[in-house]
Amino acid sequence: MVRLIDLAFQKLELILNEMSEEALKSLDMLAYFKKHHTAKELKEISDKLRKLKEEAGELILEILVRYQPMATDLRFAKSAMEISYDLYRISRYSYDIALALDEANLSLDECIDADVQNNIEKVKSMLNLTIKAMLERNKDLAIEIKNMDQVIDKAYKEYFYKALVYKGGKCSIANLLIMRYLERIADHCAYIADEILFVIKGSK
Amino acid sequence: MENYVFEIDHLNVWIENKHILKDICNLKIPKNTIFAIMGPSGSGKSTFLKLLNRLLELKKNVKIEGEIKFYGQDIFKIDPIRLRRRVGIVFQQPNPFYHMSIFDNVAYALKANGLIKNKADLINAVTEALIRANLYDEVKDRLNKPASVLSGGQQQRLVIARALALKPEVLLLDEPTSQIDVVGARKIEELLISLKEQITIILVSHTPQQAARISDYVALFYDGRLVEWGQSENIFTYPKNELTEKYVAGRI
Ligand SMILES: Nc1ncnc2c1ncn2[C@@H]1O[C@H](COP(=O)(O)OP(=O)(O)O)[C@@H](O)[C@H]1O
Numbered sequence: 001m002v003r004l005i006d007l008a009f010q011k012l013e014l015i016l017n018e019m020s021e022e023a024l025k026s027l028d029m030l031a032y033f034k035k036h037h038t039a040k041e042l043k044e045i046s047d048k049l050r051k052l053k054e055e056a057g058e059l060i061l062e063i064l065v066r067y068q069p070m071a072t073d074l075r076f077a078k079s080a081m082e083i084s085y086d087l088y089r090i091s092r093y094s095y096d097i098a099l100a101l102d103e104a105n106l107s108l109d110e111c112i113d114a115d116v117q118n119n120i121e122k123v124k125s126m127l128n129l130t131i132k133a134m135l136e137r138n139k140d141l142a143i144e145i146k147n148m149d150q151v152i153d154k155a156y157k158e159y160f161y162k163a164l165v166y167k168g169g170k171c172s173i174a175n176l177l178i179m180r181y182l183e184r185i186a187d188h189c190a191y192i193a194d195e196i197l198f199v200i201k202g203s204k
Numbered sequence: 205m206e207n208y209v210f211e212i213d214h215l216n217v218w219i220e221n222k223h224i225l226k227d228i229c230n231l232k233i234p235k236n237t238i239f240a241i242m243g244p245s246g247s248g249k250s251t252f253l254k255l256l257n258r259l260l261e262l263k264k265n266v267k268i269e270g271e272i273k274f275y276g277q278d279i280f281k282i283d284p285i286r287l288r289r290r291v292g293i294v295f296q297q298p299n300p301f302y303h304m305s306i307f308d309n310v311a312y313a314l315k316a317n318g319l320i321k322n323k324a325d326l327i328n329a330v331t332e333a334l335i336r337a338n339l340y341d342e343v344k345d346r347l348n349k350p351a352s353v354l355s356g357g358q359q360q361r362l363v364i365a366r367a368l369a370l371k372p373e374v375l376l377l378d379e380p381t382s383q384i385d386v387v388g389a390r391k392i393e394e395l396l397i398s399l400k401e402q403i404t405i406i407l408v409s410h411t412p413q414q415a416a417r418i419s420d421y422v423a424l425f426y427d428g429r430l431v432e433w434g435q436s437e438n439i440f441t442y443p444k445n446e447l448t449e450k451y452v453a454g455r456i
């Protein structure tokens with residue numbers, strides 16, 4: 001017999017899946033950045049994810065009240081709350097990147113350097129893996145994601161110190177901002193990886 | 205001095221040649237806590253509880269092997285009557301003496317144990333027990349009414365008052381709220397929490413949710429075996445054993 005709580009979890013997983021797809025799409029859209037246009041679309045996605053996060057939160061509260069979950073169920077409910085927030089933040093940072101480009105009146109191919117371009121791809125594949133790890137509750141993948149986060153962190157720091165000495169005008173500021181946002185997105189992927197490990201292993 | 209009220213090791217029990225409790229090892233009940241025991245029906249919880257104040261031996265054809273220490277002392281070397289005064293027990297079905305007055309239900313326990321010398325002492329002791337059982341305010345105007353006028357939850361608290369009157373160090377409770385309405389059950393849960401500063405409570409709980417609400421430690425019994433025990437927050441959030449996971453998550 002299927003447990004009542006599992007029916008509710010199925011609904012929750014649908015929401016998380018939709019959020020994952022949208023978050024991924026938001027990073028994807030940066031690759032096809034169009035002035036003003038992309039930022040507007042990304043704002044819509046980010047607003048949508050904020051609503052979905054609220055929806056997930058309400059559903060999780062309902063699950064807690066109705067079924068008083070324990071053990072893995074309890075850990076999953078708690079993690080789903082965190083993960084929905086992380087996914088929303090990821091879409092919000094994508095929007096911030098588009099805003100930064102717009103405000104500096106840049107387009108991606110105008111002055112975005114190869115390092116940054118490269119990092120966008122890295123973070124995108126990281127988010128892809130994160131979503132895969134989440135769906136499969138895959139411990140090894142989660143650990144891999146945490147390692148990738150350290151690589152991105154390091155890339156950002158290096159870029160930051162390079163930018164300090166290199167006077168490159170507005171292009172350099174925009175690049176640095178984007179690197180910074182990508183680093184934050186990678187952090188949220190790593191947080192999700194932590195949550196996945198928490199659900200699987202249950203160690204504090 | 206002793207941090208553990210009971211220490212149980214290598215415990216086996218047979219009733220009518222049937223192996224009921226199977227090699228319960230390294231189970232320790234810390235002092236001044238609520239220690240919950242959960243498990244499906246027939247897993248040996250009641251048998252275990254009745255062992256702790258040597259009520260089980262009153263049954264025929266019971267064979268017990270292994271070690272049970274009460275404050276470091278072998279319980280089988282303690283006079284059972286004295287042990288039962290120090291380790292009270294409350295059962296699932298409230299069992300006051302229905303025709304006896306509320307007052308006498310408590311007074312009877314004191315008199316039967318020869319604990320009271322005069323009337324004034326008796327009144328004080330009964331009042332104190334009713335207060336400790338969080339029942340006094342509800343019954344103080346009708347102490348002479350029979351216990352049968354009380355609600356199920358009140359009757360259960362009366363039974364707890366009767367046990368408390370003997371000033372036990374440990375209170376064993378076997379599914380004390382399973383026959384009681386929600387409000388009555390909540391009052392009993394609150395009462396148990398208020399009591400643990402003074403005594404140690406070992407509670408067989410009919411739902412993991414109740415155990416999660418009020419226990420500090422919890423053990424899972426399954427088919428006569430001790431599956432896992434530990435601090436409640438750990439067991440309910442991060443159980444180590446797969447059976448525990450399944451039991452608390454309602455998968456078995
Ligand atoms: N007097 C008895 N004679 C034979 N079997 C008994 C007796 N008392 C209990 N049992 C058996 O011992 C097992 C554990 O019972 P019990 O301790 O009452 O379990 P629980 O309290 O967990 O429901 C059950 O299988 C039950 O049938």
Ligand SMILES: [Mg+2]
Pocket residue numbers: 246249250251378
């Ligand atoms: Mg029982």
